[in-house]
Amino acid sequence: MSNDDLIGPLVRASERLPHIGAFDRFEASIRIIVGQQVSVMAASQLAGKLAQRFGRTVPGLDEYGLIHLFPSASDLAIADLTDFGMPAARIRTIIAFSRAFAEGVIDLYSHDELPELLTQLERIPGIGPWTSNLIALRVIGHLDAFPAGDIGLQRAAGLLVGRARVSGDELANVAEQWRSWRGLAASLLWTERGRAAGAPTTT
Numbered sequence: 001m002s003n004d005d006l007i008g009p010l011v012r013a014s015e016r017l018p019h020i021g022a023f024d025r026f027e028a029s030i031r032i033i034v035g036q037q038v039s040v041m042a043a044s045q046l047a048g049k050l051a052q053r054f055g056r057t058v059p060g061l062d063e064y065g066l067i068h069l070f071p072s073a074s075d076l077a078i079a080d081l082t083d084f085g086m087p088a089a090r091i092r093t094i095i096a097f098s099r100a101f102a103e104g105v106i107d108l109y110s111h112d113e114l115p116e117l118l119t120q121l122e123r124i125p126g127i128g129p130w131t132s133n134l135i136a137l138r139v140i141g142h143l144d145a146f147p148a149g150d151i152g153l154q155r156a157a158g159l160l161v162g163r164a165r166v167s168g169d170e171l172a173n174v175a176e177q178w179r180s181w182r183g184l185a186a187s188l189l190w191t192e193r194g195r196a197a198g199a200p201t202t203t
Helices: 008-013 025-034 040-054 088-102 114-122 129-139 151-161 168-178 182-197
Strands: none
Touching: 008 182, 025 040, 025 088, 025 129, 114 129, 129 182, 151 168, 151 182, 168 182
């Protein structure tokens, strides 16, 4: 990727490769599902409410702001989420995903090839290409997962070509030349957009 006209300068300017993957894979996946079509702040607040309502209390860590563990998959699979202000379809997705993970139907430690992994995830109603690719990238750490439908990525790519935003189809086509490292390219693009906006960046 370092010789690519579009993303090459970001690769060469990067001091280190972005980190991808998650410590708690179930929690990170639920945070992604909760974040469908809402802001990052709203998603974080909803995830916090889930932990407060259904998570186990952790004593002695109050000074660090660590009060509750995130709920287990088996607990969340039977949770009543009707008063959480989420669309009914998203609630069904959270319940179905939690049940599938608890029962071993979904493997968040999978070493499957990307197409098989995405197919497995997208069998859950409410999980489409954006969510499945984000889980594959940010949770499982698949280096080639690429959520081309992500508005943040589309805007980041737009910055590199002097436009406000590129379309998802255009970005997907451009990203073909970055295989098998599209996930790293996505993380670099997110980082660059955050830097351009003057905001803290996470990858």
